[in-house]
Amino acid sequence: MIVDQYLNIKLTNVSVVNKDKYPQLTSLKNCFIRGSVVRYVQINPNDVDTELLQDATRKEYSPVAGGEK
Amino acid sequence: MEEPLDLIKLSLSERVYIKCRNSRELRGTLHAYDQHLNMVLSQVEETITTIEEDEETGEEIVSKKTRNVGMLFVRGDIVVLVSPPLRTS
Protein backbone atom coordinates (compact mmCIF):
# COMPACT_ATOMS: atom_id res chain seq x y z
CA MET A 1 0.00 0.00 0.00
CA ILE A 2 1.26 3.47 -0.92
CA VAL A 3 -0.26 6.80 0.11
CA ASP A 4 0.51 10.23 -1.37
CA GLN A 5 0.02 13.83 -0.20
CA TYR A 6 -3.63 13.85 -1.27
CA LEU A 7 -4.18 10.64 0.65
CA ASN A 8 -4.72 8.87 -2.65
CA ILE A 9 -4.15 5.18 -2.01
CA LYS A 10 -2.50 2.60 -4.23
CA LEU A 11 -3.23 -0.96 -3.24
CA THR A 12 -1.35 -4.00 -4.47
CA ASN A 13 -2.24 -7.65 -3.99
CA VAL A 14 -5.86 -6.79 -3.24
CA SER A 15 -8.23 -9.25 -1.65
CA VAL A 16 -11.92 -8.39 -1.69
CA VAL A 17 -13.66 -8.85 1.64
CA ASN A 18 -17.22 -9.13 0.36
CA LYS A 19 -16.99 -10.97 -2.96
CA ASP A 20 -20.71 -11.74 -3.13
CA LYS A 21 -21.60 -8.09 -2.92
CA TYR A 22 -19.00 -6.92 -5.43
CA PRO A 23 -18.71 -9.66 -8.08
CA GLN A 24 -17.18 -7.15 -10.51
CA LEU A 25 -14.12 -6.99 -8.25
CA THR A 26 -13.31 -10.71 -8.27
CA SER A 27 -10.32 -10.30 -10.56
CA LEU A 28 -9.05 -7.11 -8.89
CA LYS A 29 -5.34 -7.36 -8.12
CA ASN A 30 -4.10 -3.77 -7.91
CA CYS A 31 -5.95 -0.50 -7.68
CA PHE A 32 -5.74 3.24 -7.16
CA ILE A 33 -8.29 5.02 -4.93
CA ARG A 34 -8.72 8.76 -5.15
CA GLY A 35 -8.29 10.22 -1.67
CA SER A 36 -11.33 12.46 -1.84
CA VAL A 37 -13.75 9.52 -2.03
CA VAL A 38 -12.40 7.83 1.08
CA ARG A 39 -14.53 7.93 4.22
CA TYR A 40 -12.61 5.63 6.56
CA VAL A 41 -9.57 3.43 6.55
CA GLN A 42 -9.77 0.54 8.98
CA ILE A 43 -6.41 -0.30 10.47
CA ASN A 44 -5.13 -3.21 12.50
CA PRO A 45 -4.70 -1.75 16.02
CA ASN A 46 -1.47 -3.71 16.42
CA ASP A 47 0.08 -1.71 13.59
CA VAL A 48 -0.42 1.62 15.36
CA ASP A 49 1.69 3.12 18.12
CA THR A 50 -0.90 5.40 19.70
CA GLU A 51 1.56 7.08 22.08
CA LEU A 52 3.77 7.99 19.14
CA LEU A 53 0.79 9.40 17.24
CA GLN A 54 -0.36 11.51 20.18
CA ASP A 55 3.12 12.89 20.82
CA ALA A 56 3.54 13.73 17.14
CA THR A 57 0.15 15.45 17.06
CA ARG A 58 0.88 17.45 20.21
CA LYS A 59 4.21 18.59 18.79
CA GLU A 60 2.62 19.57 15.50
CA TYR A 61 0.20 21.90 17.26
CA SER A 62 2.32 23.21 20.13
CA PRO A 63 2.90 26.98 19.78
CA VAL A 64 6.43 26.69 21.23
CA ALA A 65 7.76 24.23 18.72
CA GLY A 66 5.91 26.12 16.00
CA GLY A 67 5.60 23.14 13.72
CA GLU A 68 4.16 23.59 10.26
CA LYS A 69 0.51 24.47 10.23
CA MET B 1 -8.29 28.72 24.20
CA GLU B 2 -7.06 30.69 21.21
CA GLU B 3 -8.37 28.74 18.27
CA PRO B 4 -11.08 26.15 17.81
CA LEU B 5 -8.59 23.34 17.10
CA ASP B 6 -7.28 23.76 20.67
CA LEU B 7 -10.48 22.10 21.77
CA ILE B 8 -9.54 19.03 19.74
CA LYS B 9 -6.01 19.14 21.10
CA LEU B 10 -7.37 18.96 24.64
CA SER B 11 -9.22 15.81 23.63
CA LEU B 12 -6.10 13.87 22.57
CA SER B 13 -6.06 10.43 24.20
CA GLU B 14 -9.62 11.05 25.44
CA ARG B 15 -12.91 9.59 24.28
CA VAL B 16 -14.64 11.85 21.79
CA TYR B 17 -17.97 11.99 20.02
CA ILE B 18 -17.90 12.83 16.32
CA LYS B 19 -20.90 13.71 14.24
CA CYS B 20 -20.31 12.94 10.56
CA ARG B 21 -22.17 13.46 7.34
CA ASN B 22 -24.69 10.86 6.13
CA SER B 23 -26.16 10.40 9.63
CA ARG B 24 -23.09 8.68 10.98
CA GLU B 25 -21.76 9.09 14.50
CA LEU B 26 -18.50 7.86 15.97
CA ARG B 27 -17.37 7.38 19.54
CA GLY B 28 -13.75 6.55 20.08
CA THR B 29 -10.41 7.43 21.63
CA LEU B 30 -8.62 10.21 19.74
CA HIS B 31 -4.97 9.58 18.94
CA ALA B 32 -4.19 12.01 16.12
CA TYR B 33 -5.70 14.79 14.04
CA ASP B 34 -4.58 17.42 11.55
CA GLN B 35 -5.88 20.78 10.34
CA HIS B 36 -8.32 19.05 7.98
CA LEU B 37 -9.75 17.13 10.92
CA ASN B 38 -8.43 13.88 9.50
CA MET B 39 -8.31 11.74 12.63
CA VAL B 40 -7.14 8.43 13.99
CA LEU B 41 -9.41 6.81 16.58
CA SER B 42 -9.31 3.52 18.43
CA GLN B 43 -12.05 1.39 20.02
CA VAL B 44 -14.55 3.03 17.74
CA GLU B 45 -18.27 2.54 17.84
CA GLU B 46 -19.97 3.73 14.68
CA THR B 47 -23.70 4.40 14.69
CA ILE B 48 -25.54 4.73 11.40
CA THR B 49 -29.06 6.12 11.56
CA THR B 50 -31.40 5.43 8.67
CA ILE B 51 -34.92 6.70 8.23
CA GLU B 52 -37.20 4.63 6.06
CA GLU B 53 -40.79 5.31 5.22
CA ASP B 54 -43.28 2.53 5.63
CA GLU B 55 -44.89 2.16 2.22
CA GLU B 56 -48.37 1.48 3.56
CA THR B 57 -48.70 3.76 6.55
CA GLY B 58 -46.21 6.42 5.48
CA GLU B 59 -44.73 6.21 8.95
CA GLU B 60 -41.10 7.06 9.41
CA ILE B 61 -39.10 4.18 10.78
CA VAL B 62 -35.85 5.22 12.42
CA SER B 63 -33.31 2.44 12.71
CA LYS B 64 -29.85 2.58 14.19
CA LYS B 65 -27.08 0.19 13.35
CA THR B 66 -23.83 0.09 15.26
CA ARG B 67 -20.54 -1.61 14.54
CA ASN B 68 -17.20 -1.63 16.26
CA VAL B 69 -13.82 -0.98 14.69
CA GLY B 70 -10.52 -1.41 16.53
CA MET B 71 -8.58 1.35 14.80
CA LEU B 72 -9.94 3.82 12.29
CA PHE B 73 -8.60 6.62 10.15
CA VAL B 74 -11.37 9.15 9.47
CA ARG B 75 -11.14 11.57 6.58
CA GLY B 76 -11.76 15.13 7.78
CA ASP B 77 -14.20 16.25 5.13
CA ILE B 78 -16.99 14.05 6.47
CA VAL B 79 -16.69 15.58 9.96
CA VAL B 80 -19.41 17.98 11.12
CA LEU B 81 -18.93 18.23 14.88
CA VAL B 82 -16.46 17.01 17.50
CA SER B 83 -17.19 16.97 21.21
CA PRO B 84 -15.74 15.41 24.33
CA PRO B 85 -18.40 13.02 25.65
CA LEU B 86 -20.90 14.54 28.06
CA ARG B 87 -19.46 14.80 31.52
CA THR B 88 -21.92 13.16 33.85
CA SER B 89 -22.32 15.91 36.38
Place this chain on the structure above:
Amino acid sequence: MSSESKDASTEEAPTNAEHKRSPADFLKAVLGRPVNVRLNTGTDYKGVLACLDGYMNIAMEQTEEYVDGQLKSKYGDCFIRGNNVLYISSQKR
Protein backbone atom coordinates in the same frame (compact mmCIF):
# COMPACT_ATOMS: atom_id res chain seq x y z
CA MET C 1 -34.66 30.53 4.98
CA SER C 2 -34.09 33.91 3.35
CA SER C 3 -35.92 35.78 6.09
CA GLU C 4 -33.80 34.10 8.73
CA SER C 5 -30.58 35.02 6.98
CA LYS C 6 -31.81 38.58 6.91
CA ASP C 7 -32.34 38.47 10.67
CA ALA C 8 -28.73 37.49 11.12
CA SER C 9 -27.36 40.36 9.11
CA THR C 10 -29.60 43.07 10.51
CA GLU C 11 -29.43 42.04 14.13
CA GLU C 12 -27.49 44.42 16.36
CA ALA C 13 -24.21 43.16 17.73
CA PRO C 14 -24.79 44.07 21.36
CA THR C 15 -21.42 45.59 22.23
CA ASN C 16 -20.87 47.30 18.93
CA ALA C 17 -21.56 50.94 19.70
CA GLU C 18 -19.94 52.28 16.55
CA HIS C 19 -22.22 50.32 14.25
CA LYS C 20 -19.39 48.90 12.24
CA ARG C 21 -20.81 46.56 9.69
CA SER C 22 -17.95 44.44 8.50
CA PRO C 23 -18.32 40.68 9.03
CA ALA C 24 -15.06 40.50 10.98
CA ASP C 25 -16.27 43.19 13.37
CA PHE C 26 -19.49 41.32 13.88
CA LEU C 27 -17.61 38.13 14.72
CA LYS C 28 -15.34 39.97 17.16
CA ALA C 29 -18.39 41.46 18.82
CA VAL C 30 -20.13 38.13 19.38
CA LEU C 31 -17.08 36.32 20.81
CA GLY C 32 -17.95 35.06 24.26
CA ARG C 33 -21.64 35.74 23.69
CA PRO C 34 -24.63 33.52 23.02
CA VAL C 35 -24.96 32.71 19.35
CA ASN C 36 -26.99 30.55 17.04
CA VAL C 37 -24.97 28.65 14.44
CA ARG C 38 -26.92 27.20 11.56
CA LEU C 39 -25.38 24.47 9.44
CA ASN C 40 -26.02 23.79 5.77
CA THR C 41 -28.12 20.82 6.86
CA GLY C 42 -30.50 23.16 8.71
CA THR C 43 -29.40 21.99 12.15
CA ASP C 44 -29.04 24.80 14.70
CA TYR C 45 -26.50 25.02 17.50
CA LYS C 46 -27.18 27.49 20.27
CA GLY C 47 -24.46 28.22 22.76
CA VAL C 48 -21.67 30.53 23.80
CA LEU C 49 -19.13 31.26 21.07
CA ALA C 50 -15.72 30.44 22.57
CA CYS C 51 -13.58 31.11 19.51
CA LEU C 52 -13.35 30.74 15.77
CA ASP C 53 -10.75 30.77 13.01
CA GLY C 54 -10.42 31.77 9.37
CA TYR C 55 -12.09 28.58 8.14
CA MET C 56 -15.10 29.42 10.32
CA ASN C 57 -14.25 26.46 12.47
CA ILE C 58 -16.08 27.17 15.70
CA ALA C 59 -15.62 26.24 19.34
CA MET C 60 -18.76 26.61 21.43
CA GLU C 61 -19.71 26.05 25.06
CA GLN C 62 -23.02 25.02 26.64
CA THR C 63 -24.25 24.02 23.23
CA GLU C 64 -27.75 22.85 22.47
CA GLU C 65 -28.48 21.05 19.21
CA TYR C 66 -31.82 21.74 17.53
CA VAL C 67 -33.10 19.69 14.60
CA ASP C 68 -36.32 21.02 13.07
CA GLY C 69 -36.58 23.36 16.05
CA GLN C 70 -36.53 20.48 18.53
CA LEU C 71 -33.83 20.10 21.15
CA LYS C 72 -31.93 16.92 20.23
CA SER C 73 -28.87 16.97 22.48
CA LYS C 74 -26.47 19.06 24.53
CA TYR C 75 -22.71 19.35 24.48
CA GLY C 76 -20.48 20.89 27.16
CA ASP C 77 -17.90 21.89 24.60
CA CYS C 78 -18.08 21.33 20.90
CA PHE C 79 -16.10 21.97 17.77
CA ILE C 80 -17.92 22.61 14.50
CA ARG C 81 -16.04 22.20 11.22
CA GLY C 82 -16.28 25.49 9.34
CA ASN C 83 -17.33 24.15 5.96
CA ASN C 84 -20.69 23.12 7.41
CA VAL C 85 -21.56 26.61 8.69
CA LEU C 86 -24.33 28.50 6.90
CA TYR C 87 -24.44 31.44 9.29
CA ILE C 88 -23.71 32.68 12.80
CA SER C 89 -26.25 34.96 14.42
CA SER C 90 -26.11 36.64 17.79
CA GLN C 91 -28.73 35.54 20.21
CA LYS C 92 -30.43 36.78 23.34
CA ARG C 93 -30.55 34.33 26.18
